[in-house]
Amino acid sequence: MGRPRPRGRVLTGPATWRPRHLTAIAMRFNEETMSPADQQPAPQPAPPPAPGPPAEGELITAVADTLVLAYGVHPAAITRIPQGTATDNFAVLDQDGQRHFAKVYRTRDHLDRERASVELSEYCARAGVATARATRTREHELLATHGRLAMSLWAYVPHTATAEGGLTRARWAAAGTAMGRLHMRLSTHPAAAPHQEPGTAVCDVAASRHRFERLIRAYEHKSWLTEFETWALQAAREREAILGNVEYTLASLPRLTVQVLHGDMAGPNVLFQHHEVAAMVDFRPPAPGYLAWDIARLSCDPQSVLETSAENWITGYTELTLAYRDTNPKASTDDLLFSLRVGCTAMLCSAFPLSVPVERPHLVDTAMETYGRVRHEAALLLLDRLPAFEKALRDALR
Structure with missing residues (x-):
């Protein structure tokens, strides 16, 4: 069952990207808004992340480029969320004031499975099940795969708590x-x-x-x-x-x-x-x-x-x-x-x-x-x- 994770943390500093002409934005983002599969403990042993990840600034720049080119989303701020074991995750505030969650896949080895996971979420959402909604690319794809990064983008889901330790009363x-x-x-x-x-x-x-x-x-x-x-x-x-x-x-x-x-x-x-x-x-x-x-x-x-x-x-x-x-x-x-x-x-x-x-x-x-x-x-x-x-x-x- 799910591993405890910190909540309600304000993430600022070197892990945050903003256009130069903007003043600093203190963006509160709960990293549990989306809970990527890779952040969950796997029932079977998994190898450690591959060595030699991109430099922090390079990765965030690539996220910004993918947002613009693949989704037509122009970011005002990109904030790193404490990473999982197989993806890099970011909170995004766009220039229209909308919030998003970006999930960057470190490898392209299992993108078919990742796509199938998103499709299952969408299958449930179409019947009125409460799920986070994936944002499709300009080409109407669930994953952005044609650029430097493989990524999925999700609508921000405002919430106050998860069910972890919180199943009480109603x-x-x-x-x-x-x-x-x-x-x-x-x-x-x-x-x-x-x-x-x-x-x-x-x-x-x-x-x-x-x-x-x-x-x-x-x-x-x-x-x-x-x-x-x-x-x-x-x-x-x-x-x-x-x-x-x-x-x-x-x-x-x-x-x-x-x-x-x-x-x-x-x-x-x-x-x-x-x-x-x-x-x-x-x-x-x-x-x-x-x-x-x-x-x-x-x-x-x-x-x-x-x-x-x-x-x-x-x-x-x-x-x-x-x-x-x-x-x-x-x-x-x-x-x-x-x-x-x-x-x-x-x-x-x-x-x-x-x-x-x-x-x-x-x-x-x-x-x-x-x-x-x-x-x-x-x-x-x-x-x-x-x-x-x-x-x-x-x-x-x-």
């Missing part, structure tokens, strides 16, 4: 309504028709056990461990020890719905204006997956699980599922009822982010370490309270 029901509308639209996508598959296939416990064993050996062979690595080693041993319980929990799952999904339904990718969902962002290319996992991915946000009482959290969870069912009445009750079990087992089977210091050490920072501890604690709490939580959910869905 937001639970609003998130359920938005997700129900999203899934109803995605069920019509031509890439895959909704169908039923065994719920036991949500996680490959044998593969997870093997991965935890390898991770534990990697830590044990290190000559020296940081404080976080010492904790991660202990957590990995604890997770490996309870995989038998996870396997038992999975065995009781019925057949569940598999259909095209958002692909990264994490808290940072759901943007709220007050208590309403303003946009769901950061789609992945259309691919089938368990609908129950999409529900749990958002609803079992670790910060939301831990930052309120268990009773308040499960009350919110039931409100989300009830609102979801009202909006998407064709959804199977089993997908809603067993979403908690799916979310809990998927979190426990995942070695992320315990594996980050070994597999992607360049991503280790204070926020990542904090998220690792929170996610581990939340997953264990869900497993411990799962029978009581599922009873409350079953009673609400009758």
